[in-house]
Amino acid sequence: MKRIHPKFKIRWLAIVLVLISGLIVVTFTHFDAPMYKQTVARVVNVHNYGRTSQSDEFQNHDYQENQTLTLKVLNGQYKGKTITANNQFSGSGATDMKYHPGQQIFIHIANKNLKRSSILINGFKRDTAVVFLIWLTVMLLLVILKFSGSMALLSIVINAVLFFLAVSIDVGTSFNPFILFAILSVIFTIVTAVLIFGVSKETVVTISSTILGTAVAILIAFIVLSVTHERGMKFEMMDYVTQQRLPIYFVGCMIGSLGAIMDLSADITSSLFAVYEEDHSLSFFKLLKNGQNIGRSIMGPLINVLFLIFVAGTFPMMVLFLRNGNSWGYSFSMIMSLGIIQSLISAIGITLTVPITSLIASALCEMKVVK
Amino acid sequence: MSTMTVLLIILFLAMLLAGGSKGFVAFIGLLCNFGLVFMSVVLISFGIPYLLVTLINAIIILVITIYFGNEQGRNADVAFVTSLIVVAIVIALIIPVEHWAQVQGFGPENTEDLEGMSLQIGVKFLDISCAMTILSCLGAVAEASVAMATGLVEIQDHNTQISDKDFSYIGVSIGKEIVGTAFNTLFFSFYGELVGLFIWFARLHYSIGMVMNDKIFASELIMTLISAIGVVLTIPVTIAVMLYLKHRKMKKAKRE
Numbered sequence: 001m002k003r004i005h006p007k008f009k010i011r012w013l014a015i016v017l018v019l020i021s022g023l024i025v026v027t028f029t030h031f032d033a034p035m036y037k038q039t040v041a042r043v044v045n046v047h048n049y050g051r052t053s054q055s056d057e058f059q060n061h062d063y064q065e066n067q068t069l070t071l072k073v074l075n076g077q078y079k080g081k082t083i084t085a086n087n088q089f090s091g092s093g094a095t096d097m098k099y100h101p102g103q104q105i106f107i108h109i110a111n112k113n114l115k116r117s118s119i120l121i122n123g124f125k126r127d128t129a130v131v132f133l134i135w136l137t138v139m140l141l142l143v144i145l146k147f148s149g150s151m152a153l154l155s156i157v158i159n160a161v162l163f164f165l166a167v168s169i170d171v172g173t174s175f176n177p178f179i180l181f182a183i184l185s186v187i188f189t190i191v192t193a194v195l196i197f198g199v200s201k202e203t204v205v206t207i208s209s210t211i212l213g214t215a216v217a218i219l220i221a222f223i224v225l226s227v228t229h230e231r232g233m234k235f236e237m238m239d240y241v242t243q244q245r246l247p248i249y250f251v252g253c254m255i256g257s258l259g260a261i262m263d264l265s266a267d268i269t270s271s272l273f274a275v276y277e278e279d280h281s282l283s284f285f286k287l288l289k290n291g292q293n294i295g296r297s298i299m300g301p302l303i304n305v306l307f308l309i310f311v312a313g314t315f316p317m318m319v320l321f322l323r324n325g326n327s328w329g330y331s332f333s334m335i336m337s338l339g340i341i342q343s344l345i346s347a348i349g350i351t352l353t354v355p356i357t358s359l360i361a362s363a364l365c366e367m368k369v370v371k
Numbered sequence: 372m373s374t375m376t377v378l379l380i381i382l383f384l385a386m387l388l389a390g391g392s393k394g395f396v397a398f399i400g401l402l403c404n405f406g407l408v409f410m411s412v413v414l415i416s417f418g419i420p421y422l423l424v425t426l427i428n429a430i431i432i433l434v435i436t437i438y439f440g441n442e443q444g445r446n447a448d449v450a451f452v453t454s455l456i457v458v459a460i461v462i463a464l465i466i467p468v469e470h471w472a473q474v475q476g477f478g479p480e481n482t483e484d485l486e487g488m489s490l491q492i493g494v495k496f497l498d499i500s501c502a503m504t505i506l507s508c509l510g511a512v513a514e515a516s517v518a519m520a521t522g523l524v525e526i527q528d529h530n531t532q533i534s535d536k537d538f539s540y541i542g543v544s545i546g547k548e549i550v551g552t553a554f555n556t557l558f559f560s561f562y563g564e565l566v567g568l569f570i571w572f573a574r575l576h577y578s579i580g581m582v583m584n585d586k587i588f589a590s591e592l593i594m595t596l597i598s599a600i601g602v603v604l605t606i607p608v609t610i611a612v613m614l615y616l617k618h619r620k621m622k623k624a625k626r627e
Contacts (some may be wrong), residue, residue: 036580054491062491093497094476094490106584123479127583130471133596140603145547149603152551156558163562163569168487171573181566188559200495224377232373240480240567242574248567256563259555296390300397301517302556304404304436305510309560309594311408312507315415316476316499317484322416323492332409337375340405342563344378347401353384354389 018142022135029128030104033074038106040125043099044082045070054090058325063091069099071107071119078109085119094320097124155195159188177243181251185258186211193262202269205364209265209357210258216356217261217349218254231340234334249338256310257346260302264350265357268295272361284366291358303350307343314339400439407432408506410545421498425505427457432506449616450520453609454512458505460608461512461601465504468597474590475500481569481587496532499588508598511557515602519609527613539610546606553602561595 033040047070051063066088073081085107099105104125111118140143141149166184170177189210197203225233225246235245271294276282282290314335321331386394407428414424469475476496477485522545527533533541549587562569565588570583582588 037578038580042480056489056491058489058492060489060491060493062493064491073555090491092476092490092492092494094492095478095485096479097473097475123586124473125584126472126474126586126589127580129468130583130589130592133468133593137596137599140600141550144603144606145543145550148547149550152554155551156554159558159562167566167569167573170570192555196548196555209381220381221378224381225374228374228377230372230373230374235476237484238567239484240571242567242571248570252563252566254563255558256568259552259557259561261420263552263556292389296393296397298514298518299386299390299394300400300439301436301510301514302399303401305514305556306560307401307404308408308510309507309557309598310564311405312503313564313591313594315412315503315506316496318412319416319494319496319499320485320488320490320492322413323494324488328413328415336409341375341378344375348378348382351385351389351394352619 006031012197015143015146018139022139026128026132026135036075036106037123039076039078039109040074040104041071041083041107042074043069043101043103043105046099046101051091058323060323061367065089065098067099068116070123071105073107074104078114081114083109083114083119084116085121086116088122094316095201113298132142143212151195155192158191158195161289162187162191176247178247178250179258181254185214185254188258189262192259193266196225197266197270201364202266202273205269205357205361206262209269209353209360212360213265213349213353213356214254217257217345217350218250220348221250221253221345232333232337234337237334238338249342253342256342257306257349260306260346261349261353263301264295264298264353267298268354268357269361272358272365276365282365284362287362287365288358291361292354295354295358299350299354303343303347306346306350310339310343310346311336379604396439396555400435401433403439404432405436411502411506415502416494419453421502425502429505429509430455432509433458433513435516436510444524446520447517448526449524449609449612450513450516453507453516453520453612454509456608456612457516457601457604458509458514460604461508461597462505464600465501465597468593469497469501469504472589472593473497474586474593476586478586481583493548504594504597507594508601511553511598512601512605515549515553515605516609519546519605520613523609527617535614538614542610542613543606546609550602550606554599557595557598557602561591565591 027063047068049066049068053063054062054064066086069081069085069087071085073079073083086094087099089098106122106125108120108122109118109236110120140151141153162184166180169175170180189207193203193207193210235249238245238249241248268291272287272291275290276287317335318331321335322328383398386398388394390397411424411428415421433451435452437447438452493524519542524563526538526541568587572585
């Protein structure tokens, strides 16, 4: 007992430290204006001029409003100066927003005279909100799981760094982006599996079946896209395109489904090995069936995880399209089809991982590699 | 045939091959969920209050995800109650965070896509953002609570005399593995969805500060973090729900 007691205390001390450090980080981002190159200003006062009704050719009724903002510059050569700027916003707020006193915004000062017409609002400062939410996630993870949650965090941080490196290589060189990110996916899989499951035979099975499952899904997608000549896929509607569209689309499908496929194959492998450990006399086919049984109850919910994420992401564009007089079918094919096809490709990968993992794991048990 | 139809047929065959009748049910569940999500976006575009649409559809989506293609029984019930509680907590977090971060609508990176469109459509994009974030976390919460409930029900059935303290301890250790893999699912899908945007950031030399304040990046990161918080919360909530049910049962038994 004596040895357990101090250990427990250290954990709580660490949690308190995380709490304090989190508060420091959140407060820091509130006062971090001097670290920005762009000019940051705080809204001190707001004067609203009242709404003007608007309606467009599709009978959408909305309003527009002008406001004058009194701003205090927080950094740069005009630090401490009080200036005024104009802002126009709409009721729907697609690309604009209403400002309130106390908020911080990025501005551009075009002229030294600091007249109202030379102040341009560039955007809202949202780093405090983002950092707060990151901190809340980390806190909850550490409070609920104590420090066993730290491996999950570590793998996310390492993967973020790897991802950043891959993106830099893609931008800096003319290396084939698909091959580059395929290599990244393999590294992702190995690093994550080793961090979360440790070094064991289960991990080897998980890694190989994850890579195989993802590869098969991408291969099937590639064949289907070529055979059907990408009919019905609106690549011209793809967002944020700076290079060839098709390879980047495949990269998105590949990385997007990797985590779910790994989740599934790890679950199947660990349960199958546990079953085999209890009863060594189980035949290859019995084990295979067992693996399929475990897999089939997990695959449905997992497919739904990705499906809801990919499809919900299209909501703003969908509503905009529907309200601009487009039919349901046209809006669906223009906005949702790419996301749906991405979730279908991931779903095929997830589904095929069930037999793939069961086969590899059962074969290893049969060959008496596992004791 | 269009690409989508061919892929849909392949998925159907694959789910039959891998899951038999269960795979068939899961496939039908997926189609139902698509119908519900599509209906949600259409209803929101009609101007019907987003919270009403999202709450009703969220409950139906949870029922479908948890009860379709799962053994129906005590674990599914526990998972359903758990997800309802977690989703309620998460919604109470989503609405203030979305208002605080102001990530609604479109960013400067979308300008090209918006050409020629009327942006003043009379529907608040902030509401759409909240609806999108609520719906996107449902899958992750449902998946985690099914996994938690399945593990914990098995332990309670095998070991009826287990103390509350030991039960919670085992619950947390099961939760640890679930969180580890669920976080990967969430963050990899985040990278997968935003790979184009990250390349855009790198090509235009965005600084870290610019990325952190970017509307689209912040919006997607908030969606991912909210789902992650939902997954972590399923651990204590599942344990609490199961202990509550156990004590209620014991009280009833004592009275009789």
